[in-house]
Amino acid sequence: MKMTGSEIIIESLRREGVKHIFGYPGGVVLNIFDALYDTKDVQLILTRHEQGAIHAADGYARATGKAGVALVTSGPGATNTVTGIATACMDSIPLVVLSGQVPTMLIGNDAFQEADIVGITRPCTKYNYLVKDVNELSKIIREAFHIATTGRPGPVLIDLPKDVTTAKTEFHWPHIDVRSYKPTYEGNKYMITQSAHLIAKAKKPVIIAGGGVISSGAAKELHEFAELTRIPVAMTLMGLGGFPGTHDLSLGMLGMHGTYYANRTVQDSDLLIAIGMRFDDRVTGKIDAFAPHAKIIHIDIDPTSIRKNVRVDIPIVGDVRRVLTVLNKILKEEIQEQWEEVRKAWLKQVEAWKAERPMTYTWSDEVIKPQFVVEKIYELTKGDAIIATEVGQNQMWAAQFYKYDKPRTWLSSGGLGTMGYGFPAAIGAQLAHPGKLVIDIAGDGSIQMNIQELATAIVNKLPVKVAILNNRYLGMVRQWQELFFNERYSYSHLDVTPDFVEVARAYGALGLRATKPSEVEPVLKEAFRVKKPVFMDFVIDWKEKVFPMVPAGAPIDHMLFEETEKKGEKKLKAVK
């Protein structure tokens, strides 16, 4: 039977097991939307902005591991997804983005709502397609899902000219083989064996776990590896949840706002085992001074990540889970070490660093401290929630004061640092996990970047909770201005923020406010109890800053703490 391009798209999505897509209609995608009208098993979630759609698809992908799908129209519809595509690309999140395009005949004519979205997204997608022939459509969609979800995952865009969506052809579901795309999954056995010997010899080893642990599903294998060899684990922002934050071997996050003990451990180590991470500048600080005494084993599926920023002694290209499986086997069978005994001194040192400077903040009876809100969220949920964040101080406090025990419970824009990401991402995650408590930890600045998605949450009965840490400032910008720009608060004060309680009410959601520390717990309890979206407006101490902090460009053990800052020793200048 012949099908239209639009019907082929829906059938292909169905065969890829897609249940939900996020989107927004418009001129050239009307045929696809018409085909969706009669479709029962593929549901479209209508967002209020295409940026909301793309971030929701991203949140859906992060929370499930499946590809998130977005469908938007040509021109502005497509360009509105670019920030979200770049966000997913930086964080290696699988997305398939279907964008409408003007009819093939008109491409290049500056037609109404035409944009060269394939050209625009070329540097921020893993791959992209312009479909020119309806006979290629199903194959391209199948390839797109394959490319998005395998190897180092990433976003793939398919541009669909209107005439392709109306043209008819026989449906076929071809076997695909992309000859020029063959990711390496199995690590080199020799290199893995060498690593095992290096691990056995090391006196002061540390693991740095990144987002690759989560995308390859290697949390169990990492857990086994760390416990077997008794090596402490620091996590990148993307790696949170890859190793239990409550585990005694966990060092929490490292880097610019990492824990004192994570950074000290890394800097003092003689062996660094980097797993599924890419040595971002927020992790390494001053690169020449990073882990100066350490040999480095680097496991990553993307060969370009290896030796891009730091020297590596043992590079292992492969899927993190498979490499760790082999490594664990070798360690158990070939290297029988008395690990407990071997690690005693090193772990004692690490414990000493933990005791020396634990993660703390100064309590206040009068004004709400943002860290207290995050801690309370952790306490009340017992860690059993999915946390999304925006970007800035809210993101760092959420990373520091909540302990993530499981993968895919932490959704945050790491690489691109996209404000406005968290709320739509939380909506996507809630759709994927209807029974879970999903909380967006936000700032008053960030939440206003995609606040319109509250309508999406209401309409689709997605009871997402938003905890707004409201300091009336773009807090992280303000913090940098205070520390490094002589307190010249250039355009970081938001002056008028809307009454978030009223905003919530206007949309049909519940709005709650806490202005005193004693009100935090009742507000959270009420929010978690009701079965609808809630905005919680926590009026926090606007002076509060994120500590510890490594000034940009400084070595990661040059840390600025709250108390040194208070004593007026703060004048650690950013290194240019």
Added chain:
Amino acid sequence: MRHTISVLVENKFGVLSRISGLFSGRGYNIESLSVGETIDPQISTMTIVTTGDDQIIEQITKQLNKLIDVIKVTDMTELEHVEREMVLVKIAPRQEDKPEVLNIAEIFRGRIVDSSQKTYTIEITGDEKKIEAFIELMKPMGIKEFVRTGKVAISREGVRKK
């Protein structure tokens, strides 16, 4: 150091843009680039000449390999290989220099592919050194126009680089 990198790619629209975008997006320089179909019309070869230290060249080859449309990347500089480039030079010599121009062209095994009352157009093929030497000699003769194809390279069989 200068490297000649040979890249086998899918012969699709947009591939050149992906490759050039990779270089421009990461701040790498392309000194020359030549593209042509292979025996299989679905595959093209790109020969890229670029410069960089070992780490940059390693990143370039890895990043090229990472592109979905790239089938194979070979850093020719690591192999014994033959390189050629073609140049077309239009020369407008003074009357008395004409014999010298023809002489030099012959020494370099150039061919006169076009001539007019005032000009000769000479085709020269060779490796970089030969081309440079020829251009140096021709400069005083009055080069009017000058185009070069960019380098192509092919590996030599049965020879290992020392």
